[in-house]
Amino acid sequence: xxxxxxxxxxxxxxxxxxxxxxxxxxxxxxxxxxxxxxxxxxxxxxxxxxxxxxxxxxxxxxxxxxxxxxxxxxxxxxxxxxxxxxxxxxxxxxxxxxxxxxxxxxxxxxxxxxxxxxxxxxxxxxxxxxxxxxxxxxxxxxxxxxxxxxxxxxxxxxxxxxxxxxxxxxxxxxxxxxxxxxxxxxxxxxxxxxxxxxxxxxxxxxxxxxxxxxxxxxxxxxxxxxxxxxxxxxxxxxxxxxxxxxxxxxxxxxxxxxxxxxxxxxxxxxxxxxxxxxxxxxxxxxxxxxxxxxxxxxxxxxxxxxxxxxxxxxxxxxxxxxxxxxxxxxxxxxxxxxxxxxxxxxxxxxxxxxxxxxxxxxxxxxxxxxxxxxxxxxxxxxxxxxxxxxxxxxxxxxxxxxxxxxxxxxxxxxxxxxxxxxxxxxxx
Amino acid sequence: xxxxxxxxxxxxxxxxxxxxxxxxxxxxxxxxxxxxxxxxxxxxxxxxxxxxxxxxxxxxxxxxxxxxxxxxxxxxxxxxxxxxxxxxxxxxxxxxxxxxxxxxxxxxxxxxxxxxxxxxxxxxxxxxxxxxxxxxxxxxxxxxxxxxxxxxxxxxxxxxxxxxxxxxxxxxxxxxxxxxxxxxxxxxxxxxxxxxxxxxxxxxxxxxxxxxxxxxxxxxxxxxxxxxxxxxxxxxxxxxxxxxxxxxxxxxxxxxxxxxxxxxxxx
Amino acid sequence: xxxxxxxxxxxxxxxxxxxxxxxxxxxxxxxxxxxxxxxxxxxxxxxxxxxxxxxxxxxxxxxxxxxxxxxxxxxxxxxxxxxxxxxxx
Ligand SMILES: Cc1cc2nc3c(=O)[nH]c(=O)nc-3n(C[C@H](O)[C@H](O)[C@H](O)COP(=O)(O)OP(=O)(O)OC[C@H]3O[C@@H](n4cnc5c(N)ncnc54)[C@H](O)[C@@H]3O)c2cc1C
Ligand code: SF4
Ligand code: SF4
Numbered sequence: 001x002x003x004x005x006x007x008x009x010x011x012x013x014x015x016x017x018x019x020x021x022x023x024x025x026x027x028x029x030x031x032x033x034x035x036x037x038x039x040x041x042x043x044x045x046x047x048x049x050x051x052x053x054x055x056x057x058x059x060x061x062x063x064x065x066x067x068x069x070x071x072x073x074x075x076x077x078x079x080x081x082x083x084x085x086x087x088x089x090x091x092x093x094x095x096x097x098x099x100x101x102x103x104x105x106x107x108x109x110x111x112x113x114x115x116x117x118x119x120x121x122x123x124x125x126x127x128x129x130x131x132x133x134x135x136x137x138x139x140x141x142x143x144x145x146x147x148x149x150x151x152x153x154x155x156x157x158x159x160x161x162x163x164x165x166x167x168x169x170x171x172x173x174x175x176x177x178x179x180x181x182x183x184x185x186x187x188x189x190x191x192x193x194x195x196x197x198x199x200x201x202x203x204x205x206x207x208x209x210x211x212x213x214x215x216x217x218x219x220x221x222x223x224x225x226x227x228x229x230x231x232x233x234x235x236x237x238x239x240x241x242x243x244x245x246x247x248x249x250x251x252x253x254x255x256x257x258x259x260x261x262x263x264x265x266x267x268x269x270x271x272x273x274x275x276x277x278x279x280x281x282x283x284x285x286x287x288x289x290x291x292x293x294x295x296x297x298x299x300x301x302x303x304x305x306x307x308x309x310x311x312x313x314x315x316x317x318x319x320x321x322x323x324x325x326x327x328x329x330x331x332x333x334x335x336x337x338x339x340x341x342x343x344x345x346x347x348x349x350x351x352x353x354x355x356x357x358x359x360x361x362x363x364x365x366x367x368x369x370x371x372x373x374x375x376x377x378x379x380x381x382x383x384x385x386x387x388x389x390x391x392x393x394x395x396x397x398x399x400x401x402x403x404x405x406x407x408x409x410x411x412x413x414x415x416x417x418x419x420x421x422x423x424x425x426x427x428x
Numbered sequence: 429x430x431x432x433x434x435x436x437x438x439x440x441x442x443x444x445x446x447x448x449x450x451x452x453x454x455x456x457x458x459x460x461x462x463x464x465x466x467x468x469x470x471x472x473x474x475x476x477x478x479x480x481x482x483x484x485x486x487x488x489x490x491x492x493x494x495x496x497x498x499x500x501x502x503x504x505x506x507x508x509x510x511x512x513x514x515x516x517x518x519x520x521x522x523x524x525x526x527x528x529x530x531x532x533x534x535x536x537x538x539x540x541x542x543x544x545x546x547x548x549x550x551x552x553x554x555x556x557x558x559x560x561x562x563x564x565x566x567x568x569x570x571x572x573x574x575x576x577x578x579x580x581x582x583x584x585x586x587x588x589x590x591x592x593x594x595x596x597x598x599x600x601x602x603x604x605x606x607x608x609x610x611x612x613x614x615x616x617x618x619x620x621x622x623x624x625x626x627x628x629x630x631x632x633x634x635x636x637x638x639x640x641x642x643x644x645x646x647x648x649x650x651x652x653x654x655x656x657x658x659x660x661x662x663x664x665x666x667x668x669x670x671x672x673x674x675x676x677x678x679x680x681x682x683x684x685x686x687x688x689x690x691x692x693x694x695x
Numbered sequence: 696x697x698x699x700x701x702x703x704x705x706x707x708x709x710x711x712x713x714x715x716x717x718x719x720x721x722x723x724x725x726x727x728x729x730x731x732x733x734x735x736x737x738x739x740x741x742x743x744x745x746x747x748x749x750x751x752x753x754x755x756x757x758x759x760x761x762x763x764x765x766x767x768x769x770x771x772x773x774x775x776x777x778x779x780x781x782x783x784x
Contacts, residue, residue, distance in 0.1 A: 277756055
């Protein structure tokens with residue numbers, strides 16, 4: 001009883017995935033979660049994309065608390081004058097195994113953890129791991145207050161604010177350049193209103209991203225997801241830019257709510273929760289060392305997530321990395337060798353999967369996305385262009401090229417624009 | 429020393445007011461989805477009192493609750509704090525039982541357990557604040573009771589109790605077996621240790637049905653209830669603020685006086 | 696909507712033990728006071744010319760500690776089970 005094969009720190013997607021796979025393989029697994037209940041500390045924007053979760057929990061949507069399916073994506077460029085949106089609907093997205101799921105984390109994480117328990121892992125909630133037990137070079141377990149817990153391997157799945165990963169000497173101090181902050185309100189609305197307002201039927205749902213005014217042109221964006229009976233509305237912004245410009249996400253979110261485009265979507269709704277969380281977005285460059293003797297780092301703690309601007313995906317990366325860590329531990333258990341040589345297999349699996357490959361593909365994105373023009377100038381240009389195209393004031397219209405030239409004039413050179421487009425092609 | 433502690437699952441009393449909702453039609457509290465129920469804080473103190481006795485004298489603590497399988501969480505919480513055994517009494521015939529019926533069910537469960545020296549309960553449940561159950565259990569078992577204890581000690585096979593009064597406390601000494609209900613003045617319930625939580629997680633918790641405790645059906649459920657809830661509402665408070673202005677203090681105070689007079693007359 | 700109103704919607708199990716402390720010595724010659732803009736819960740408030748901090752409404756995001764260039768903030772999570780408890784997330 002008093003020794004475990006593996007101790008997992010954190011019951012988010014990464015921790016649950018690794019614990020589930022290990023427990024199913026018959027390993028003795030102990031999961032610590034600092035929240036009063038699983039999910040108590042976790043928030044996000046809203047949607048899970050890709051097949052990862054289905055590998056873990058086949059046909060999970062049949063019993064898991066899924067809010068809605070993502071059947072419609074909208075990307076909007078917002079300015080004070082108006083907005084231009086790309087609205088993408090796909091009927092395919094409404095057919096199993098589905099493309100995206102809108103979830104609320106507190107409910108969903110709790111469900112995941114129940115599956116982990118059913119598979120035989122011990123889940124200990126309301127316990128915060130304070131430190132790692134280290135003997136020489138090897139990690140031997142964890143410490144909570146004065147209590148010690150021993151295991152062959154520890155899997156860190158502690159999320160973005162990875163204090164233990166830092167204590168283990170695997171990452172350096174964060175800089176505000178590496179971090180985005182997300183804030184969100186859950187706004188209650190009746191099911192009927194949501195379905196009418198967003199033109200949805202049954203379990204259909206919409207994921208919306210906003211660029212431009214919602215961050216006052218600072219790097220970042222806004223989001224809106226339709227839940228069953230509420231909306232998740234939030235803003236994400238680069239921490240360094242908030243500080244430099246003396247702006248608070250609190251104020252950005254309030255402004256966002258009063259933008260006419262948003263105001264009409266949330267009208268009559270009642271805010272029922274306010275939450276905040278960090279996102280480690282610096283990409284490949286900020287990934288810590290992911291293993292050492294007796295230790296593996298997964299999910300957000302390993303900065304394994306993709307934020308290309310239009311895409312913010314972390315949960316699927318967390319699950320994939322959690323599963324990869326579990327496979328590695330299974331192998332190490334067979335060899336009874338938990339040294340970093342064996343555990344380096346983890347890095348290998350990640351390299352062969354989308355986790356590190358996507359991060360490699362989009363490695364230029366973090367730098368590109370710091371380009372302020374994306375959030376400030378381009379939304380304005382796009383909206384103005386649209387206005388010029390659609391406005392009919394009785395005068396003869398100008399050719400499109402002339403209109404573009406007029407809109408651009410004095411604000412950005414053609415060469416600058418061209419160079420940004422080329423960079424965008426390479427980065428995202 | 430065999431100690432039995434009766435515990436109850438309640439809505440988290442630390443809920444912000446915005447999450448507290450009632451269904452006016454059905455006179456029921458609507459629990460906020462996803463926020464787990466907790467152990468009644470007074471009952472946690474009763475567990476604490478039991479643990480203190482066990483720390484000093486040794487013995488065995490059994491916690492007992494009524495409810496469905498979901499009450500497992502609070503039983504595990506008590507086990508994690510250090511209780512030895514847990515027990516759930518569960519049956520659909522118990523639904524909508526009032527405090528008297530609950531007292532009867534607990535007493536039947538305790539009779540089936542058989543051996544006990546001391547029974548501890550919270551002074552009241554922090555949801556409805558009735559504070560009746562402990563007394564009813566003692567009555568059914570025919571044992572002495574002291575309510576609202578701030579200290580419980582077992583000395584030479586007897587129990588010494590300090591009972592909270594409005595301006596101090598009274599001291600009692602009772603023969604065992606006895607039932608004591610515990611008040612907030614007892615102090616703080618301990619937090620479970622890590623190992624406590626881990627050990628409690630895999631502990632078997634038996635569930636006894638109404639039949640197993642030989643329930644007299646006429647004594648439980650809605651029909652047996654001696655009191656009935658008439659109306660459940662959330663009181664609304666309104667605050668209004670008005671600035672009274674005037675040329676000088678005289679005028680302002682005159683205006684204020686007449687405002688106050690006006691309200692007196694009207695309300 | 697004011698921040699206090701927003702925070703009042705959340706469930707907090709506030710611990711008696713403080714999990715974040717600010718060494719106000721360090722704040723005195725901190726010009727930009729980044730913590731004021733970094734905290735999504737307005738836990739840092741400028742009173743006249745000094746920073747006051749209260750941990751009760753903390754959403755445990757970790758921004759303040761990263762933002763504070765003076766290292767004046769000693770930061771950890773609340774003890775297990777305490778702090779904010781999201782219902783939706
Ligand atoms: C605003 C925002 C929007 C997002 N939107 C999306 C989206 O739409 N789609 C998407 O795929 N991803 C999104 N993400 C990213 C996604 O939420 C994360 O990538 C994902 O949650 C990472 O999972 P994880 O298991 O690594 O970490 P987490 O989910 O953060 O889980 C970590 C767990 O560890 C626990 N913990 C931490 N320290 C300790 C300790 N010392 N002891 C015990 N327990 C501990 C925590 O309480 C928590 O439960 C978003 C993130 C944010 C902030
Ligand atoms: S940023 Fe740090 S040093 Fe500056 S005012 Fe805030 S807490 Fe003090
Ligand atoms: S952790 Fe986040 S919410 Fe808490 S004080 Fe720091 S910045 Fe504010």
